[in-house]
Amino acid sequence: MTLRRFGNALRRMVMSALNHSRTPRWAAAWEVLSRETGAEIIPPTFLSGGRFRLPHNGFVAELTTWASGEGNGTRIESEVLNSSGFDFLVRPRGRFEGLRSLIGGQPFLSGDQVFDKAFDVTGSSEADLTRVMTQSQLREAVFQVGDCRIAFSEKPVHESFRLTRPAGSGIFLLVTETQDAINNVDRLRNLLNLHTRFLDILVDIGVAEPAG
Numbered sequence: 452m453t454l455r456r457f458g459n460a461l462r463r464m465v466m467s468a469l470n471h472s473r474t475p476r477w478a479a480a481w482e483v484l485s486r487e488t489g490a491e492i493i494p495p496t497f498l499s500g501g502r503f504r505l506p507h508n509g510f511v512a513e514l515t516t517w518a519s520g521e522g523n524g525t526r527i528e529s530e531v532l533n534s535s536g537f538d539f540l541v542r543p544r545g546r547f548e549g550l551r552s553l554i555g556g557q558p559f560l561s562g563d564q565v566f567d568k569a570f571d572v573t574g575s576s577e578a579d580l581t582r583v584m585t586q587s588q589l590r591e592a593v594f595q596v597g598d599c600r601i602a603f604s605e606k607p608v609h610e611s612f613r614l615t616r617p618a619g620s621g622i623f624l625l626v627t628e629t630q631d632a633i634n635n636v637d638r639l640r641n642l643l644n645l646h647t648r649f650l651d652i653l654v655d656i657g658v659a660e661p662a663g
Contacts, residue, residue: 475501477516477525477634484640507647508654509661514643518632525639526628527646530606530662533623537658539574539583541593542600559584566590582656589652592645599629599642601649622662625649 475495481503485492488505495501503514507529516525559572561584570593574580584590593601606622627646633639653659 475516475518475634477632477639480634480636480639481514483636484643487640488643505643505647507650510650512643512646512650514639516632516634522630523632524628524630525633525642526626527642528624528626529646529650531603531623531625531650531653531659532621532662533603533653533658534621535576535579535658536621537574537576537579538602538604538623539572539580540600540602540604541570541572541584543569543598544571561585561590563587563590566594569594579656579658583649583652586652589648592641592648596629596638596641596645598631599627599645601645602626603649603653623659625653625659 478501481492481501484490485503490503490505493502493504500515500517505512505514510529510531512527512529514525514527517523559574559577559580560567561572572580572584593599603623603625606624625646627642627649629642633642650659
């Protein structure tokens with residue numbers, strides 16, 4: 452690495468750390484939702500952003516939001532024990548390209564023409580996808596959030612430089628995310644409700660339980 456590249460990398464790292472240390476603009480929305488739900492807010496530090504942790508029926512939905520020169524985003528994830536191996540991806544058509552390769556299976560049609568035209572759904576089990584995506588209230592919740600993706604796939608062996616359980620252990624991640632930093636309370640509430648609704652449905656169809 453040249454001295455100039457090293458200097459640029461160091462500058463980006465310092466700016467990122469400074470951004471993490473400031474009160475983010477979505478902090479007010481987190482405070483409102485924390486009072487509503489009892490969620491724990493882990494404040495940002497000099498080296499890492501804050502986190503919003505919501506317990507839900509034995510699971511934990513962990514929310515993070517970021518806005519930087521590298522891009523913006525809001526992400527909710529939950530660890531799930533899934534011995535069935537079922538995985539899926541829901542995304543707006545034409546968005547989040549390149550993610551389909553992470554999920555097996557063929558495109559799925561729910562029978563709702565408006566929804567099927569707006570969203571691309573793939574998964575490893577048509578029977579399980581049918582039980583999930585033919586629920587009209589769930590499709591309405593996806594529409595209400597809009598530009599987001601929902602993915603259910605095996606957790607990587609290494610993630611964020613942490614050693615996790617080995618591949619094949621049945622530990623999956625349910626991820627609900629957008630490509631913008633949400634600071635509106637209603638939009639954030641809808642995103643959290645969508646994530647927990649998916650968790651409940653996965654439990655109902657017998658493919659998810661708390662990872663412990």
